[in-house]
Amino acid sequence: MITRSARPTRRTLRAAGAGAAALLALSACSSSSSGSGPDGSSSGSGPSGKLSGTVTVFAAASLEESFTTLGETFEKAHPGTEVTFNFNGSDSLAAGITSGAPADVFAAASPRTMAVVTDAKDAAGTPSTFVRNRLEIATLPGNPDHVSSLKDLTRSGLKVVLCDKNVPCGAAALKALDSAGLKLTPVSYEQDVKSALTKVELKEADAAVVYRTDVRAAGDKVEGVEFPESADAVNDYPITLLKDAPNAAAAKAFIQLVKSAEGRKVLSEAGFLTP
Template identity: 65%
Template sequence: MTIRSARRTRRGHRALTAGGIGGAALLLLGACSPAVDTQSGSDAHSAPAYTTSGQVSGTVTVLAAASLKESFTALAAEFEKRHPGTEVTLGFGGSDNLAASITSGAPADVFAAASPGTMETVVNADGTVGPPATFVRNQLEIATLPGNPDQITTLKDLGKSGLKVVLCDATVPCGIAAQRSLEAGGVSVTPVSYERDVKSALTKVELKEADAALVYRTDVRAAGGKVTGVPFPESAQAVNNYPIARLKDAPNAEGGQAFIDLVRSAEGRKILTDAGFLAP
């Protein structure tokens, strides 16, 4: 599986390749195994203004679920603006693939997953500092060809004969959410392909290689006019919580914590909710 990646700085754009994540000899992980904190209570509905103590410098490496690409690219730019001289390197991919890279020793400071279950893989490897915190939620929409020429209006329409439907692989959070939604609606779908992450599934529709895909509503919004989104009530049965955590033995622990603080701040929350994410 390939990890989609990008790095955004005011000086340019540099990719963090799959080889750079999984192939480098890195040591991450060690510490206790806390449970995932779902952030219930008042903190789930409010966020503080962004502040950080101490001097933040150097490179901050963040591995994040593919559905966070646009939002985290914007957050990285904001972080670099607030901390001149810092550089944020972003690696995107399927959450399970990223978790496997981390537990294999990939060097990173922060991990943001698209489900608590995937984060738990890293937690159980004693790889986080403190309990992961849920910072946003997300749910699925049907992405169709522009203008919805197949007139897909319900989840059951995905079972139409001859309709080419794409799903995320069953091992990644968007695939798990899709299966739960289909089960909730009593819908049977035989996809033409299973994709390694949500961006790959969406691309199939954008390239007109598929008629529809089950993807996150944030990805539909990010695609603009390249697809048309169709919400469906069954998606409420499979809303995904997104946890974030600083990794044990992070090369830049202070920078990693500062990035998490920005993500969970009022400023970070606005960037994420503007992209279509739900508050935790």
């Protein structure tokens, strides 16, 4: 049963659907890569090497849809496992990990936020980049304000939302604005990309600078506008096993699924770029 905790509620998600079925075969193969937990015990695998138990994944908010699909796939391939997600801003997740929050896997939306965890020596091994993401402008459906460029967001009277500068999507937006030589005063700074997008979905803002994956996930609730400066602010997404992972064996198998060809297919369909 996939569960997610975020901001800080917790609820059960529905199965991700037919797309998950195609990934079962590869994820099943990953069961052979079970290993020992941090204390040398066979955390996450029984006598036969079968994976079991809960895998807790801290992941950037922009990964919610694709990781939910992969989590459902993993559970079906490994009966007896449960994938629990905490989707939130990468900086908040990193702070939680370094403060001792129990987790097995961390997937961040930027190397800078991953460095918070690695600098604290809370990562096991070297994180690896598994996808990249670029920005897009989310406008109201039909784009009634005729936004066609990043410069248009500076127009007087237009209500624009950005992610906080400490969040990867906010840092990337500021980098794109600097590249264009533009200054922008938003009506609010949000703590993660989903919160920024929600402001537009609820018509509390006219536009937001978010990831193109989030625009795609929102469907007809928003309209996306590409802008060339986004090429100067592409974010790498690293993933790592955490040092004190309670279920290291299953966590390694989940990371293997994320980085597999089938995992990349799910992420590509969500709009992520190959690193």
